[in-house]
Amino acid sequence: LAKTTQPISMDSYEGQEVNITCSHNNIATNDYITWYQQFPSQGPRFIIQGYKTKVTNEVASLFIPADRKSSTLSLPRVSLSDTAVYYCLVAKYSGGGADGLTFGKGTHLIIQP
Amino acid sequence: GAVVSQHPSWVICKSGTSVKIECRSLDFQATTMFWYRQFPKQSLMLMATSNEGSKATYEQGVEKDKFLINHASLTLSTLTVTSAHPEDSSFYICSADNVAGEETQYFGPGTRLLVL
Numbered sequence: 001l002a003k004t005t006q007p008i009s010m011d012s013y014e015g016q017e018v019n020i021t022c023s024h025n026n027i028a029t030n031d032y033i034t035w036y037q038q039f040p041s042q043g044p045r046f047i048i049q050g051y052k053t054k055v056t057n058e059v060a061s062l063f064i065p066a067d068r069k070s071s072t073l074s075l076p077r078v079s080l081s082d083t084a085v086y087y088c089l090v091a092k093y094s095g096g097g098a099d100g101l102t103f104g105k106g107t108h109l110i111i112q113p
Numbered sequence: 114g115a116v117v118s119q120h121p122s123w124v125i126c127k128s129g130t131s132v133k134i135e136c137r138s139l140d141f142q143a144t145t146m147f148w149y150r151q152f153p154k155q156s157l158m159l160m161a162t163s164n165e166g167s168k169a170t171y172e173q174g175v176e177k178d179k180f181l182i183n184h185a186s187l188t189l190s191t192l193t194v195t196s197a198h199p200e201d202s203s204f205y206i207c208s209a210d211n212v213a214g215e216e217t218q219y220f221g222p223g224t225r226l227l228v229l
Contacts (some may be wrong), residue, residue: 034217034218043221044157044208046218046220049217099162100149100162100172101218104156106156
């Protein structure tokens with residue numbers, strides 16, 4: 001499983017765009033990149049998933065460069081409720097289901113008024 | 114997105130008793146479900162992979178006789194903590210793999226276990 005590295009913590013302010021970068025230098029060809037958000041005492045919530053280039057949904061964008069050795073989660077116009085831990089994960093999806101996920105320490109994002 | 118539920122959301126039990134936690138995929142079928150454990154201020158740690166109709170696969174260091182897993186149907190997996198002790202107190206979270214959909218793991222809300 002590819003190991004991921006992301007900042008332990010980040011601070012920002014309401015209304016700002018927040019970008020969290022994750023490094024995954026030994027990502028494999030059939031690995032996907034997935035980001036989850038976790039609030040205290042809750043299960044992780046799926047945010048976005050991608051393989052290459054750019055993926056956008058209603059809550060975030062995911063930028064993946066051509067070499068796929070890193071990825072950046074972009075949260076537009078954050079609010080106080082975006083304060084949470086964000087996990088970047090890399091896992092193999094082969095059409096027959098996924099493997100169990102290996103969670104790193106995640107990034108604790110703190111949004112201030 | 115796909116919905117995964119857990120029951121109970123929290124449980125307090127006496128040392129030596131057994132506790133069963135249910136994980137259900139509500140709007141999709143899950144051939145594979147996963148069980149994780151999370152201690153305070155730590156990340157999630159994979160305990161075992163639960164496959165429908167077959168034996169679970171446990172991660173190194175996880176006692177299979179202590180953490181019994183049953184995956185009797187495509188929408189239900191159960192984790193039973195047998196002879197629970199205070200050190201088993203933790204946050205237990207399951208996830209289900211929506212293979213028919215976008216192949217993303219969706220997590221349940223978690224179950225807080227406190228063993229006295």
